[in-house]
Amino acid sequence: MNAKQYVHELFERVVKRNPNEPEFHQAVQEVLESLVPVLEKKPEYIELGIVERIVEPERQIIFRVPWVDDNGKVQVNRGFRVQFNSAIGPYKGGIRFHPSVYVGIIKFLGFEQIFKNSLTGLPIGGGKGGSDFDPKGKSDAEVMRFCQSFMTELYRHISQDTDVPAGDIGVGGREIGYMYGQYKRIKNVYEAGVLTGKGLTYGGSLGRTEATGFGLVYFVDEMIKAKGISFAGKTVVISGSGNVAIYATKKVQELGGNVVAVSDSNGYVYDKNGINLATVQRIKEVERKRISEYVKAHPTAEYHEGCNGIWTIPCDIALPCATQNEIEIESAKILVKNGCKAVGEGANMPTTLEATKYFIENGVLFAPAKAANAGGVATSALEMSQNSMRLSWTFEEVDAKLKNIMVNIYKNASKAAEEFGNADNLVVGANIAGFIKVAEAMKAQGLV
Ligand code: NDP
Numbered sequence: 001m002n003a004k005q006y007v008h009e010l011f012e013r014v015v016k017r018n019p020n021e022p023e024f025h026q027a028v029q030e031v032l033e034s035l036v037p038v039l040e041k042k043p044e045y046i047e048l049g050i051v052e053r054i055v056e057p058e059r060q061i062i063f064r065v066p067w068v069d070d071n072g073k074v075q076v077n078r079g080f081r082v083q084f085n086s087a088i089g090p091y092k093g094g095i096r097f098h099p100s101v102y103v104g105i106i107k108f109l110g111f112e113q114i115f116k117n118s119l120t121g122l123p124i125g126g127g128k129g130g131s132d133f134d135p136k137g138k139s140d141a142e143v144m145r146f147c148q149s150f151m152t153e154l155y156r157h158i159s160q161d162t163d164v165p166a167g168d169i170g171v172g173g174r175e176i177g178y179m180y181g182q183y184k185r186i187k188n189v190y191e192a193g194v195l196t197g198k199g200l201t202y203g204g205s206l207g208r209t210e211a212t213g214f215g216l217v218y219f220v221d222e223m224i225k226a227k228g229i230s231f232a233g234k235t236v237v238i239s240g241s242g243n244v245a246i247y248a249t250k251k252v253q254e255l256g257g258n259v260v261a262v263s264d265s266n267g268y269v270y271d272k273n274g275i276n277l278a279t280v281q282r283i284k285e286v287e288r289k290r291i292s293e294y295v296k297a298h299p300t301a302e303y304h305e306g307c308n309g310i311w312t313i314p315c316d317i318a319l320p321c322a323t324q325n326e327i328e329i330e331s332a333k334i335l336v337k338n339g340c341k342a343v344g345e346g347a348n349m350p351t352t353l354e355a356t357k358y359f360i361e362n363g364v365l366f367a368p369a370k371a372a373n374a375g376g377v378a379t380s381a382l383e384m385s386q387n388s389m390r391l392s393w394t395f396e397e398v399d400a401k402l403k404n405i406m407v408n409i410y411k412n413a414s415k416a417a418e419e420f421g422n423a424d425n426l427v428v429g430a431n432i433a434g435f436i437k438v439a440e441a442m443k444a445q446g447l448v
Pocket of ligand 1: 167245324347348
């Protein structure tokens, strides 16, 4: 059977075996399509069932998370941990708390994580977890009770050598702290390496908070530099106003770019004078309010309801940093028409398959999430190293390592893209470069 036909039939089986999980299908489709040239060159990956095994999680855990709200009422949420692939290291991937979470979202994220983690060059496998719990509007005490209940089940499936969760949407330093406290209490062991994204007073790494946003900008900078472009003087639109968006904004501003818009799940702010980051951080990180508050502090800025409108703002560079499928084909067309030259995915799978193809066909430089947002997990792995060594590196040391990792990811992805077809297609390059290391490890380890 030829590789194209094999991939087509395998994808059909994946859809049948995992019904009603469109995000997972989308993630698998993109990777499988990219792998055709590799499978043509290395048919043993088909014979050994490498691809067939890589699309099937090693383990999927779904559990009940009961907790009591501030009114004394019992609430029940659903918890997930998908341990996708451990060929090159312990499962590693964040935890997402958002009402949209179901098994299909966690599987898409866990699947992507396999290739992303491999691309970092560090020894970490792929996994992801989460819950349909919505932290928005909950009191601190409610969030703590929920995190404790979540960990009371999760603790038995994780350890510093088995599976190491971190943050994602809705899970930041506060939630990691509560989960770590409960893990320590149940296990009666100070196992700092079991979670990453910890606070600096108990085993966290300097630079982890900034890592995904900074890493994204390091990657995009490398990609545009290859075409003689830089961030200096460029107009940049960034969606989201969470962890990734905030630190992407900070780094773009340091490099001389003008970030004119940010957003949240209700709407977006357009400030042609340049977004004031201190205001965004106060509203989102300290007060945990809506981004619409921004115009109170900056009356010349505009606030618009709805998320898609942000992509109608003319820009040179777009950095989607909010959530999956936030750039659909209509928005992609507007971005291209308005002269956008580069797109860097800070969020996971923020661009639909159709929109991704449209960008690439129209010569837009496109940095795919697996490569461009890998700085977060890479720095999480650096946090694990520091925990194992029981020492802490300075911010400058961590940041220099992060930058080096992002430059190497760019080089490896573009080398693979060139070797297997189209030099400018980093989607294919990142998928292939990430896949080969995992495939070789699986081949060496036999049928497990
Ligand atoms: P945060 O929870 O800190 O922020 C998420 C931001 O996106 C918020 O501004 C949120 O708005 C907005 N958002 C969430 N859901 C939607 C939606 N359905 N529509 C529009 N906006 C939405 O998360 P992170 O910044 O950590 O994560 C953002 C993305 O980056 C995710 O795709 C995540 O998987 C990815 N990522 C994160 C990493 C990390 O280290 N944190 C590492 C690699 C990838 P609101 O405030 O209204 O909820």
